[in-house]
Amino acid sequence: MEKLLILSKKYGLVPNLNLKMKLSILFIFITLFTLKANDSYAQRTKITLNFNNISVEQLIDIIENTTEFQFVYKIDDVELNRIVSVRAEKENINNLLKRVFGNTQTTFNVSDRRIYLVPRKENTIFASRKSENNFTFLQILVKGVIKDKYGTPLSGANVVEKGTLKGVTADFDGNFEMDLTDKNAILVVSYIGFATKEVSVTGQSNLNIVLEESAAGLDEVVVVGYGTQRKSDLTGSVLRADIKSFENQPNVSLFQSLQGSLPGLNVGQVSAAGDNPSISVRGRTSLSGQQEPLIVLDGTIYRGSIIDINPNDIASVDVLKDASSTAVYGSQAANGVILITSKSGKGPEKVVFNYKSSISVQSPVNELRAASPQGYINKFINGDILLSRLAPDYLQLNPNYDFTNRFKTEDMVDAYENNNFTDWYDLLTNRTPLLNNHNLSMAYNGKSSSTFMSIGYTDQEGYHVGEDYARWNARLNIENRYAEWLTVGVQSFLTSSDFSGLDINLTNRYLPPFATARLENGELNPTPGGTFINPLNDVLNADHQDIRLNIFGNIYAKIDLPFIKGLSYKINYTTNYQNIRENIFKPYGANFQGSGSKENNYQRSYSSDNILTYANSFSEKHNLDLTLLYGFERVKGDGTFSSAINFADPSLGFNGLELGQADLQRVATSAFEESSLYSMARLNYNFLRKYFFTATIRRDGFSGFGRDNKFGTFPSASMAWTLGEENFLKDIAFLNTLKVRGSYGLSGNRTIARYQTQPVVDGGFNYVDSAGNPLYGQNITDLANRDLKWETTAGFNFGVDFNLLNNKINGSIDYYTNTTDDLLYTVRLPEITGFNQLPVNLGKLGNSGIDISLNSINIDTGDFMWSTTFNFSRNRDELITLLGVDNDGDGVEDDLISDKLFIGKQLNSIFDLQITGELFQLNEVIPSGFDVGAFKIKDTDGVDGITPDDRIILGTESPDYRFSIQNQIKYKNWNLMFFINSIQGGKNMYLGRDDLLSWNPISTESVFNVNIPVGVDYWTPENPNARYQKLLINVADGLVGRRYVPRSFVRLQDVSLGYDFDATLINKLHLSKLQLFFSGKNLVTWTKYNGWDPEIGGFDMQGRPALKMYTIGLNIGF
């Protein structure tokens, strides 16, 4: 301890922050180094001494001087003047002290290098503390086992000493061991899905604890940001995801396991290998800023990609939804916060290995395949009706019509005549792409240390060629308690992922079938159809590497401060290093003379938090929990891109860019740096665990904010009342618990990226002299707004948690409303200034909604269990005000039609002409600007004739509501889960496009350059009442009709069936677990939507299908 003190003196006063950082690193390293030493100094140290007739005080001095032991005592408790004689030969300190204090009023307690001398009390092994200024390192060892009512051990159950932060987790057999500070301590035992129980130790050293099942989940401990909290104590809106139910799904991204499973957390569909789904919490709080929630991994803000986190390594995911919960993250919290916690080694005191492997077959749920060659030919005949058919009814083919006129090149005419066609769609997609997952983990829990290690491998083939994805993960989490008061740990992972393979341009799936991919000799046709470079080159001949590396390490130390109960300090230091290397060589590039590039981007972020917490109870009534935080973050990036074309010798590819044409070798470099600085205070208080109060305040500084707005402050307050505990409700039989919550808080959205307040001079070699030498040019490209700042969201949340019918039904309902001010919006400047826009903070946006979650245990007979979870959420947003301009003088703020922003209306509103659903027919008088086979438009403005003024708000792209139903059925060793997810739009919400415009652009013959999807119902003279317009139509700009239809769907999103083999078999095989599982994803989709996929949206040439997946897997523990 002297060592530490010296260090503090030496470095503690150095003002420079870099040094401070170094200090925190040093601090952690020192603890790590000492950690390497064996667990007990006392065990190792052998003492040899020989003294006659010395006082106890002298003996203490001698021991302190010759060893590293320190004595701690109160003078009154020890007879210092007692004379003793001591002789020891390589003796353990315990034995020595036993002899010295054997029959005295004093007893001792050795804790590493410390020896506490305390008064002896009857019937206790160690004396307990008495006076308020005493030390608290006295320990009582308690052992116990936690089981459910059937006697099944509850591995992973949490045991916390009430009023402290001390806790352990039960091992695989439900056993735990814990040192207590008070023999009368109360243990709070909790486990997911079970009612939390408080157990009084009262001197027992072996406890048998049985937990009652509870679907309420109100009693688990959730992560709330810079700390944890019992769910039953929450005042805000915090949800823990049920990732366990989805663990048998081969989800490549962790977020896929959250899809639909929490009300208010909106997770989209993944459509390409290695992609993350879109994710948002509740409604929109920003127009142009960041919309995704803040991700916090193991307590630190995580700036990397979620796809780099192995879902198998994750223990829990908690979502902070309301402003009072998120306010602890200040200026980055307005979109909600997702807290991800990785697994630890806590468990049985032995090594446990787990191996899990699965293989999945994927296939598209729905695809828009390209039409056959005949379908392509029909496109000409039906597009060119005036030429291809005979007047007056155009039902007869014109024998003189020759669609090969329309073919772009003679090559295509040849291909047609030789019946030589190419199915591009087939060439560019994989029919049954596979997905492979392997995970091996090791968990170890020792007396004072725990370790979790894992390696994982994922290999996913893409639906489109070139979109393959492979990932290697490794994780190492170690926690070491090397003294009762000091815990040091590290949470780290390394992910290497491979995105190699050029993504194809998806429109190439619709290339004309008569543009032949291969020549007669089987070689690639360099220019199919004679005009474009063969896209198969990208698949077969490109050399593409996209290798990404992500290294994350979080080192932390927790110190339970000794002099006062409940005070502890935690410091962490996190660094995250990400590197992306992308190399491309195309031998066919630059007109077949070769093009190549090499790109290297790296980003490093590091941060450190100092967290001081104090938790205590006063007179058993007042419970207090205070958290103070101070920390910083810095993110640095750096990139280099180099390229060359026209290679003298292409054989080295991108590793020989210098062989490209000398004067066409290019280089581009980039770099950035951003910093944040923050502090936060949070107070949780409750009275009798009945009345709860939380208040937080965070002060956030960010380098990207304007000069005069460097810091924002975000306060919040919330309250809860466990109504069910009151006398007037206590006797209602069906009501087990009832709690109401209310909160209000401010949170921010940084919205502005770094450097957005800085004016920029853009320089480059932009001109040449008459000899062709490049000339350097520069100009100012932006007018910067020095005053830019964050958006502020004020949120109100009101919630009810209930537990009914003997805990058979529980749930919660939350109503919330948010108002965001200072929206980042780019206002138009007159071009006369030389610029056209300026980012400013203005306007107001509101959103409100309701989240409902219900759980019920339908049947529970021991052998057979069936439970259901139902989630529902709905949100409405509204643009309240923006520019505040009323140019048309109608007394109402003007809409911003060009940006599709309407005051008082929802964002994502669709403002367009309304089609009647009918098409103009041959025998009709067609108004100017329209064409036969074009959509008829509703005249809405009362002025005769269709103009762009007839545009109205047709609805919105936002959903009306979402719901999901999860059923869990257990029968003996079988476990079946099925999950239904749905997004509904009603009549005019959740709209998506449903027209052929992507394949059938208006007024251009380029419509013939591509194929169309097979079997689409478009207008022809024989098919006058078609769904879609005639091919090749001329419609004036601004009069083009588009169809919007609801994308509502219900999807059987996840099904999994697991079988756990019998214990007898497992034991015979010397295993601890053997499970076989089958699962399916996106198995059935009920929708009326015509496009690729209702959830992904889009009815266009670039669309992607959702993928169905069948999986078989194995899970072995040993």
Place this chain on the structure above:
Amino acid sequence: MNLKKIGIKYDAKNSIFSSFILVVLVFVSGCNESEFLEEKPLDFLSPISSYTTFTQFEASINQLHANYRNDFWSTDDINQAPRTLFYGTDLALNDKDLGENPPDYSALTQPASLRILYMWQKLYSLIQNANVIITRADAPSSLLKKEERDVIVAEALFFRALSYKMLANIYGDVPLVLDEVETPKRDYTRAPREQVYRQCALDLEFSIKHLPDISKAQNHRINKEAANHLLSEIYVSFGQWDKAIGAATSTINNPGTSLMKNRFGSRVNDPNYGGDVYWDLFRQGNQNRSSGNNEALWVLQFEFNVSGGASGNANSSNFVLERITLPRLWQARIRDKDGRVRNLLAGGPNTFYYGRGSGFQSPSLYFRTSLWTKSGESDIRNSKFNIVRDFKVNNPQSPSNGNFVVANNLIILNTYTDTDRNFYPVLAKNSTPGLHPRELYAVNQSIPGSLLSTAGTTFRDHYSMRLAETYLLRAEAHLGKGDLVSAAADINEVRRRSKAPDVSSGEVNIDYILDERLRELYYEEFRLLTLMRLGKLAERTRKYNNKFVGATIEDFHNLWPIPLSEKEANTGADLGQNPGY
């Protein structure tokens, strides 16, 4: 952080606590927050340090050249220059399936339309870039010496005058901004067109004093005679005939300038092409004075495959006239003798067939025919080298291979009834036959000269100002003064070089000059601007392009409207609107 406040008693002797308190206090109070949060740009330059030295100011001048070239001569976008500045005049019509040739001319000039905004936006951006130079050259941070300052400001003023001239041509009255804009401003009002022209003249008078003589200036920079040429057009624009004649005369009389009357340059000896000096004027390498061309006053520099050689992508040269104005011969089909449809040209675009035209715009019927009939047969500008009207079938599969299309009455298949993208007279000046870069040759050379589809640009430099136009400007000034004899003399200087018969002074009027400009400067001048300057756009488009764009043009179309978004963004004052819109 007052620990006492929250009721913690502590023992100062306790070493753990002391060390902890020190760490916390250091973090809380010891840090210099503003220093930690200071934002330092790492990979971009800041205006504060970028406008001090002569080199930096020269770089800013280079950028003005790049802006002018890139914004007005480098795209084939339907809503951007140069396409918008040829279309809707007596010169050109657009292919039907490109969404133009609307029944109503008004569709082209909607205040909300992108094409209306584009010119306004790019010109004001150029003005701001010039104003930054002009303002910062005199700022305390400037390290320029007096003579350096003058020459830099002179060139910046040239670009400002050019931009305002174009703005006034197109929109009439426009806001005059003469200083760098450093803070957002939304209360602009318009200055009368003549005041704008007068400001241009004032700026150019300074430029002329300080710009180098044409024989001393670098080819890629602005010289005194370019400024005089522009000045004479500006004086013509508001009826200052004598001053216009003075400025033009200064250019014409400069010993360093003369019309090129004899064959010269890179392809004099090419056996396959050429035959006259007008053809030579537009061959590769022949534009700059360094090639011996004394007619050029200001040449925009393009260079294939060189950084800065073109806008955006260095691996191209996007002087896109070939693509915009030449027919898609490589897509032209004939109905062959055996009844089968065949390509006129096998193997795709071909350098010997004037490259990779895309047929976006074809010459008006007036340009194809009467314009030249009026001029006389001897006019070399209508020679078979300069306007190529017939082509040989080049398709080994075809029984007609080697036959001429027009001469042999081969049937060209038209997709559309009114215009044809694939087959119309080729304007040789906009292409470089036989000399497309080797890098753009197709792999398959079974038809020699086959090109890739990326080849559609004109691989030469571009005259932004040429002495022939100076003569025609002076003729305009003489005409304005009523001196028809001098006007005819200037016109005939230009006509004689092209072996065209003289025009008599009695025949000279503004329409004759406009015809002559069309013959001499087609696709070289911005035709729309010239017609707008003279208020002749509606009249001549109606008269000479009546079947297409001219059918519905109205007199108010002689000016474009003020862009709608600009009126909306200028919230502090009303910009007004031109009549008719």
